[in-house]
Amino acid sequence: MTRTGPVRLAAESVSLAYDEKVVVHDLDLQLTEGSFTAIVGPNGCGKSTLLRALGRLMRPESGQVLLDGRSIARTPTREVAKVLGLLPQTPVAPEGLTVADLVARGRHPHQSWLRQWSRGDEAAVAEALAWTDMSELADRPVDALSGGQRQRAWISMALAQGTDLLLLDEPTTYLDLSHQIDVLELVGRLHAERGRTVVVVLHDLNLAARYAQRLVAMKDGVLVASGTPAEVITEPLLADVFDIEARVVPDPVAGTPMVVPVRRLR
Amino acid sequence: MSAATRELPAPAGLAAPGQTVVRIGPVSGRVRWRQVVVPAVAAVVVVLLGAVSLGRGDYPIGLADVLRTLVGLGEGNQPFIVLQLRAPRIVVGVLVGLALGIAGALFQTFARNPLASPDILGITQGASVGAVAAIVLGGTTGAGAVLGGLGIPMAALAGALATGLLLMALTWRRGIDGYRLVLIGIALWAGAAALTHWLLTRAEIYDAASAYVWITGSLNARTWDQAVPLAVSLAVLLPVALATSRALAALQFGDDTARGLGLRLSGSQAVVVLVAVLLTAAAVAAAGPIAYVALVVPQIAVRLAGCSRPPLLASALLGAALVVGADLLTRTVLPQALPVGILTAAVGAPYLLWLLVRGRRRSTL
Numbered sequence: 001m002t003r004t005g006p007v008r009l010a011a012e013s014v015s016l017a018y019d020e021k022v023v024v025h026d027l028d029l030q031l032t033e034g035s036f037t038a039i040v041g042p043n044g045c046g047k048s049t050l051l052r053a054l055g056r057l058m059r060p061e062s063g064q065v066l067l068d069g070r071s072i073a074r075t076p077t078r079e080v081a082k083v084l085g086l087l088p089q090t091p092v093a094p095e096g097l098t099v100a101d102l103v104a105r106g107r108h109p110h111q112s113w114l115r116q117w118s119r120g121d122e123a124a125v126a127e128a129l130a131w132t133d134m135s136e137l138a139d140r141p142v143d144a145l146s147g148g149q150r151q152r153a154w155i156s157m158a159l160a161q162g163t164d165l166l167l168l169d170e171p172t173t174y175l176d177l178s179h180q181i182d183v184l185e186l187v188g189r190l191h192a193e194r195g196r197t198v199v200v201v202l203h204d205l206n207l208a209a210r211y212a213q214r215l216v217a218m219k220d221g222v223l224v225a226s227g228t229p230a231e232v233i234t235e236p237l238l239a240d241v242f243d244i245e246a247r248v249v250p251d252p253v254a255g256t257p258m259v260v261p262v263r264r265l266r
Numbered sequence: 267m268s269a270a271t272r273e274l275p276a277p278a279g280l281a282a283p284g285q286t287v288v289r290i291g292p293v294s295g296r297v298r299w300r301q302v303v304v305p306a307v308a309a310v311v312v313v314l315l316g317a318v319s320l321g322r323g324d325y326p327i328g329l330a331d332v333l334r335t336l337v338g339l340g341e342g343n344q345p346f347i348v349l350q351l352r353a354p355r356i357v358v359g360v361l362v363g364l365a366l367g368i369a370g371a372l373f374q375t376f377a378r379n380p381l382a383s384p385d386i387l388g389i390t391q392g393a394s395v396g397a398v399a400a401i402v403l404g405g406t407t408g409a410g411a412v413l414g415g416l417g418i419p420m421a422a423l424a425g426a427l428a429t430g431l432l433l434m435a436l437t438w439r440r441g442i443d444g445y446r447l448v449l450i451g452i453a454l455w456a457g458a459a460a461l462t463h464w465l466l467t468r469a470e471i472y473d474a475a476s477a478y479v480w481i482t483g484s485l486n487a488r489t490w491d492q493a494v495p496l497a498v499s500l501a502v503l504l505p506v507a508l509a510t511s512r513a514l515a516a517l518q519f520g521d522d523t524a525r526g527l528g529l530r531l532s533g534s535q536a537v538v539v540l541v542a543v544l545l546t547a548a549a550v551a552a553a554g555p556i557a558y559v560a561l562v563v564p565q566i567a568v569r570l571a572g573c574s575r576p577p578l579l580a581s582a583l584l585g586a587a588l589v590v591g592a593d594l595l596t597r598t599v600l601p602q603a604l605p606v607g608i609l610t611a612a613v614g615a616p617y618l619l620w621l622l623v624r625g626r627r628r629s630t631l
Binding site: 055085087091094101109121 | 288289292509522525526
């Protein structure tokens with residue numbers, strides 16, 4: 001829970017580009033042990049790209065990403081996968097794959113050719129299924145599940161992977177409000193009860209402010225603000241980053257800042 | 267949905283129906299019965315078809331005599347017919363089926379696309395260009411003389427390898443994308459097909475006829491000269507192919523998830539595609555492009571074994587059963603001996619259609 005724990009994952013003057021187009025400019029970010037960080041920003045601001053770089057899915061043009069103080073690009077990918085789990089924006093499960101098999105696949109970095117299904121694997125998968133309330137659906141094909149159940153199955157897989165760090169790219173996209181809350185509650189419990197260090201890219205500012213301890217706001221590939229939700233979600237920042245005039249009022253339930261949009265600027 | 271199920275206890279062992287957990291010392295794994303039974307039954311079928319095949323033909327020999335010949339006690343011309351005429355043909359059929367079945371499974375799992383097979387990706391068509399060029403241009407001038415000197419199998423091998431490596435080179439962008447592979451493969455297929463047809467229009471009628479038989483894929487007149495190099499290639503390639511199954515299990519999820527699970531993505535991709543190309547090239551050099559085995563068999567295997575990706579061993583053995591079975595049919599039931607490639611398509615395609623129509627799965631072609 002503390003914000004002063006050791007730095008687990010850090011971006012050091014990272015610049016990211018797709019072909020010639022630079023998407024993230026010279027960005028620094030430190031993520032400490034046990035933190036719950038949400039990256040917010042308008043479409044195309046580079047937040048998902050930054051998350052991909054943090055999860056070594058993308059190689060920086062310049063700068064580097066450090067995992068526990070060590071360059072992530074020089075760490076064997078299997079070693080990374082034992083510490084850092086990630087859930088891509090729209091993961092695809094092969095047709096006919098059952099929930100139990102999907103979650104079992106999370107054990108991949110811990111397995112080898114000879115050791116394909118140890119007692120540890122079995123226990124981790126059973127626990128991940130139970131913890132995400134997916135035990136009942138374990139034998140169902142993933143493609144037969146609803147959107148919310150499917151996202152739970154993927155989170156269950158990330159849990160079975162047993163990593164301290166968890167990166168999630170817009171895990172609530174395409175879900176209705178009740179399933180958005182369901183997924184974020186689950187991620188919040190992973191953080192609070194299992195001590196996971198969580199980084200999540202989110203679109204909904206009110207939900208981000210409600211569930212994350214720290215917000216990171218990005219615009220045009222640059223980190224604009226970082227701090228507690230109350231520090232980041234301010235009327236000037238909303239105008240600057242999101243081009244909206246808005247009132248910020250305390251969330252009547254959690255007391256976290258809540259955005260009430262007025263109109264679009266410009 | 268969450269509140270209602272939260273109180274329910276976790277299942278004790280996760281031993282899902284039809285699966286058994288095996289642990290012996292440091293070795294552990296899960297055995298799914300359908301994934302054991304399907305290859306086992308396919309292996310038995312291959313052996314039975316092979317045994318029947320040895321005895322059948324223009325000069326029928328009883329099973330007892332076949333067995334006696336195999337242990338060196340044959341009489342008269344039986345050893346020659348069984349061991350020199352029929353055995354190499356059947357061995358080539360089995361090996362070609364194994365190679366094409368597993369190559370198709372590798373391509374389809376890798377590309378996450380059932381259309382990805384060496385038939386569609388232009389690799390077998392590339393072999394056709396080589397072989398037809400050797401037949402048509404053989405011994406005249408320049409490149410034709412070189413190709414003709416290589417002989418048809420070597421020319422086919424060269425054509426398949428060249429197309430396969432070109433496919434990999436054109437698709438490569440810090441790794442291989444499945445869709446890109448299929449699109450570039452189809453373009454290569456079209457180019458190679460045009461080249462084949464152009465060569466055929468220039469051919470003498472006799473050359474064109476023999477080129478056509480080769481293009482269809484045939485086991486006629488195979489000897490140990492084809493069987494032995496093919497067997498040696500498969501002895502190396504099949505174990506490598508089977509060893510990729512752990513990587514394929516992660517690759518089937520998509521690139522980001524596979525890397526998230528700790529897979530060295532581009533390295534694994536290169537190995538899978540290269541092995542599939544080499545297996546196809548070896549098979550095609552020995553028997554020509556026997557149609558649709560690599561396309562249809564993995565899809566049949568995945569439905570029979572009831573899993574989420576084409577099972578490698580079952581695909582290989584079902585491929586062997588299809589080729590040997592089709593060859594047996596062409597030599598016995600049909601009034602006139604046809605090239606086996608016609609029958610593999612004619613038998614395999616309707617069976618896949620039946621599975622697709624009957625099955626629960628959507629057909630994501």
